[in-house]
Every structure is written in C-alpha cells, then in structure tokens.
Amino acid sequence: MDNSLYFEDLKTGEAFESTGRTITETDMTxxxxxxxxxxxxxxxxxxxxxxxxxxxxxxxxxxxxIATGMMHTLGVFEKSAVAMMSISEWKFVKPITIGMTLRLKLSILDFEEGTSKRVGRVNRRLQLVNQHDEVVQDGISDMLILKRSGISES
Incomplete structure (x- = not known):
C-alpha cells in the first residue's frame, strides 16, 4: 500500500510518529x-x-x-522524497544509552513551492524521543519532495 504524501498533500503543523526501536550493544559496536x-x-x-x-x-x-531511518519507515515520503537538503539547529539534548527505546516525531514546519513544476521544499522538525517521551535529539531538516503535478515528469 502506498502511503506516500506529495507536496500538495502536506499541511503546516501536520505530525507523524514512528514506532519504537530499542538500541542494542550491537548497534553501538x-x-x-x-x-x-x-x-x-x-x-x-x-x-x-x-x-x-x-x-x-x-x-x-x-x-x-536512526532518525533518518525512522523517517523512512514512516512511509509518508516513500515515493515522493527527492533529496534531503539540510540538517540544521541539531541539538543533542540527552545522551542515548544501550537499552533505550527511541521513536521519531516528525512535524511539518513550512513549505515553499519554488519555481520548479516538479518539486517543492518542505521544512520539518525531527525529534528523537525516548521511552519516557523525553526529547533526546532535536533538529530541523528540509527536503525536496515531488509535486503531484510533476510525477509524470520524473
């Protein structure tokens, strides 16, 4: 099932949350x-x-x-993502430890149509949260995403 969202589908303030992933010794090694x-x-x-x-x-x-991988597992940008453009204002709020279960909270901050008929820019907040719903890492990332009107031009 395709759950991909395109530029025209997104709304400012819209939020998505991934499932959890427990960090292991093997992950760190x-x-x-x-x-x-x-x-x-x-x-x-x-x-x-x-x-x-x-x-x-x-x-x-x-x-x-992990945050970028969890973003992929959400499936909302599965077929519409073109490129991550930046990661900015990234903060390491709390340490990550072995045994911690993390989830990604992604929210749409804003978007810009630009001049391209094929893609637009979407600005997102990425928050990695632990099993206590405490923010562990937090930052901004913008990406290029396909417009529905530009799909046939891909």
Missing amino acids: MFSMLSGDWNPVHCDQEFASKTRYGERLVHGAFGIA
Whole structure:
C-alpha cells in the first residue's frame, strides 16, 4: 500500500510518529566500526563508569542516522522524497544509552513551492524521543519532495 504524501498533500503543523526501536550493544559496536569512532566513552565500560553518566554512551551521530531511518519507515515520503537538503539547529539534548527505546516525531514546519513544476521544499522538525517521551535529539531538516503535478515528469 502506498502511503506516500506529495507536496500538495502536506499541511503546516501536520505530525507523524514512528514506532519504537530499542538500541542494542550491537548497534553501538557496528556504528563504531562504520564510523571509526572508538572514543572510550563509547567502548570502554571502565572509563565510562567514571563519567557523570556512569555508563557508555551511544554516539550522537548514531541518533541522526536512526532518525533518518525512522523517517523512512514512516512511509509518508516513500515515493515522493527527492533529496534531503539540510540538517540544521541539531541539538543533542540527552545522551542515548544501550537499552533505550527511541521513536521519531516528525512535524511539518513550512513549505515553499519554488519555481520548479516538479518539486517543492518542505521544512520539518525531527525529534528523537525516548521511552519516557523525553526529547533526546532535536533538529530541523528540509527536503525536496515531488509535486503531484510533476510525477509524470520524473
């Protein structure tokens, strides 16, 4: 079933929420391997136990990656997304830890039709929240999205 929304379908203030995903030891290890970031706060329990958090923390950049993946699982931009244009004002509000369950809250801030007959720009707020509904990461991302009138031109 295609749940894709196009430029003309979106409304300012419209909100979407993903299902949850629990962060695992494997997630953190794989991200360390992929990124090459083996900072002791991520991979050394003895070191991390002496920090103010008392445990290892998952990479902040992992949160951004999870948020973009969760955005895909919403399905609302499945066939209409053209390109993510930016991530801005990203804030790391709380640390991510192993065992935390995260969800994405996405809301439409505004949009701009522009001059293209094929695509428009949509500005979105992305909030990664934990199992207590506390914001963990928060930022703005705009993207190019297909217009219904431009689908045949793709």
